[in-house]
Amino acid sequence: APSPATLPGVVGDQLRVPLVTGEQVSYANLDHAASAPCLEPVRRAVDELLPWYASVHRGAGLASQVCTRVYERARDVLRRFVGARPDAAVVFTRNTTDALNLLARALPKGTTVVRFDSDHHAALLPWRGRQVRRVGVPASPEEAIAALDRTLAACPVGPRLVVLTGASNVTGEVWPIAELSAVARRHGARVVLDAAQLAPHRPVRATEWDVDWVALSGHKLYAPFGAGALVGVADWLRAAEPYLIGGGATRQVVDLGERLGVSWAAVPERHEAGSPNVIGVHALAAACDALCELGWDTITAHEQVLVETLRAGLGRIPGVRQLALWAPDHPRVGVVSFAVDGVDPGLLATALSAEHGVGVRDGAFCAHLTTRSLLTGAGVDGERALRASIGLGTNPEHVERFLGALARLVEHDPRWCYRLVDGRWTP
Numbered sequence: 065a066p067s068p069a070t071l072p073g074v075v076g077d078q079l080r081v082p083l084v085t086g087e088q089v090s091y092a093n094l095d096h097a098a099s100a101p102c103l104e105p106v107r108r109a110v111d112e113l114l115p116w117y118a119s120v121h122r123g124a125g126l127a128s129q130v131c132t133r134v135y136e137r138a139r140d141v142l143r144r145f146v147g148a149r150p151d152a153a154v155v156f157t158r159n160t161t162d163a164l165n166l167l168a169r170a171l172p173k174g175t176t177v178v179r180f181d182s183d184h185h186a187a188l189l190p191w192r193g194r195q196v197r198r199v200g201v202p203a204s205p206e207e208a209i210a211a212l213d214r215t216l217a218a219c220p221v222g223p224r225l226v227v228l229t230g231a232s233n234v235t236g237e238v239w240p241i242a243e244l245s246a247v248a249r250r251h252g253a254r255v256v257l258d259a260a261q262l263a264p265h266r267p268v269r270a271t272e273w274d275v276d277w278v279a280l281s282g283h284k285l286y287a288p289f290g291a292g293a294l295v296g297v298a299d300w301l302r303a304a305e306p307y308l309i310g311g312g313a314t315r316q317v318v319d320l321g322e323r324l325g326v327s328w329a330a331v332p333e334r335h336e337a338g339s340p341n342v343i344g345v346h347a348l349a350a351a352c353d354a355l356c357e358l359g360w361d362t363i364t365a366h367e368q369v370l371v372e373t374l375r376a377g378l379g380r381i382p383g384v385r386q387l388a389l390w391a392p393d394h395p396r397v398g399v400v401s402f403a404v405d406g407v408d409p410g411l412l413a414t415a416l417s418a419e420h421g422v423g424v425r426d427g428a429f430c431a432h433l434t435t436r437s438l439l440t441g442a443g444v445d446g447e448r449a450l451r452a453s454i455g456l457g458t459n460p461e462h463v464e465r466f467l468g469a470l471a472r473l474v475e476h477d478p479r480w481c482y483r484l485v486d487g488r489w490t491p
C-alpha cells in the first residue's frame with residue numbers, strides 16, 4: 065500500500081489538540097464521513113484565486129473574466145469527475161442536500177419517487193408533497209434489487225424517479241448502482257445518485273451505470289464547505305421554475321404596466337440565482353482534479369488497509385457490535401459504525417476526544433431509520449451509535465490510537481460504563 069508520504073497532505077495534519085491532562089497530541093480525525101479535511105492542492109488553488117476575487121458573469125474587468133473562466137471550467141471538471149455525458153448540465157449548489165432539493169423542485173407533475181428507507185435524510189426527505197413509494201431497508205443487495213423491481217412494478221403510470229445512494233454514511237457499504245439502475249430503466253424510471261459518500265472514495269461512472277443525475281458535496285470531497293453540484297440531464301431542469309428567484313436566473317425583466325414580465329435564463333444559470341460561490345466551486349474542482357491525479361488505485365489501497373485494521377481491531381474489543389446491512393465481505397468505503405454494550409455513545413465520543421485526541425461521530429447520522437434498524441438487528445436497545453470514518457487524512461497511527469483508546473475505555477474504565485435503563489443511560 066502507498067505510504068502516507070505519497071499522498072497529498074491535508075490541511076491540519078500538523079494540528080495538535082490539548083487533552084484534559086494538559087498534554088498535547090496530534091489530532092486523529094476519524095470523522096471524514098462528516099467532512100473531510102481540505103487537501104493541500106486545494107488550499108493552493110484557493111490561495112491562487114483569492115487575489116482575483118470578483119463576481120462572475122457580471123463585468124468586463126479582468127478579475128471578473130478570470131473568475132468567470134474558472135467557474136465555467138469547473139463545470140467541465142465536474143462532468144468528467146462523475147463520468148457524465150459531455151452535454152450534461154452542471155448546476156452548482158451548496159451541497160448534496162441542496163442538489164437533491166433542487167431536483168425535487170424540478171420533478172414534472174405526477175412523478176412518483178421511489179427511494180429506500182436506508183437513505184440519508186438528504187435523499188429520503190426532499191420529496192415530501194410528491195407521490196412517494198418506500199422500499200424498506202434491504203437485508204442484502206439481491207433483496208434491494210428485487211424489492212426495487214417489485215415496487216416499480218406497482219407504481220402508477222407517469223414519470224418515475226428512483227433515488228439511489230452510492231455508499232451508506234452509516235455502514236460504508238457500496239450499493240450495486242449499475243444493477244439497480246438497470247431495474248429502474250426496465251420500468252422506465254429515471255435515477256438520481258446521492259454520491260456524497262461514494263465520490264471521495266471510488267470513481268463515479270454516471271454514464272456507465274446509466275444514472276441521470278449525480279449529487280455530491282465539496283466538503284466531503286476534501287474541499288471547504290459551501291459548494292456542491294447536481295450533474296445530469298437537462299430536460300427536467302430546463303422545464304422547471306428557477307430553484308431560487310433573483311439576479312443571474314433571469315434573461316430579461318420588462319415592465320408590463322400592471323405586472324413585470326420575466327423570462328428565465330437557460331440551465332444552469334436558471335437555477336443559480338444570486339452571486340455564486342466562485343472560490344468554493346474552484347476548490348471543489350481542484351479537489352476533483354487532485355483525486356484524479358492521485359488515482360483511485362492509490363486512494364483505495366490506502367483506505368482499504370486502514371479500514372480493515374479498523375474493523376479487525378473493533379472485532380477484538382469485547383462488547384463492540386459493528387453495524388452492517390449486508391455480509392461482512394461486501395465492498396465498503398472507510399466508514400464503520402458500532403455500538404458498545406453498556407456504554408453511552410456520547411460519553412465515549414467525548415472521552416475519545418478529551419482524553420485521546422480522537423474525533424469520531426456519535427448519534428444517528430441523519431439516517432434515523434437505518435441506524436435504528438441496524439441497532440435493533442444487533443440486539444442493542446438504543447437510538448444512537450458511534451461512527452469512525454477514514455480517508456486521505458488518516459494514517460495508521462490514528463487508527464491504532466483510536467483502537468487502543470477505545471479498548472482502554474471500554475475494558476478498564478468504569479466511568480464510561482453506563483447502561484440503558486428505561487430509556488435513560490444510568491451509571
Ligand code: PMP
Binds near residue numbers: 160187258260430
Ligand atoms: N448523503 C449522504 C450519504 C451523506 O452522508 C450526506 C452527509 N452526511 C449527505 C447526503 C448530505 O450532505 P450535505 O450535508 O453535504 O448536504
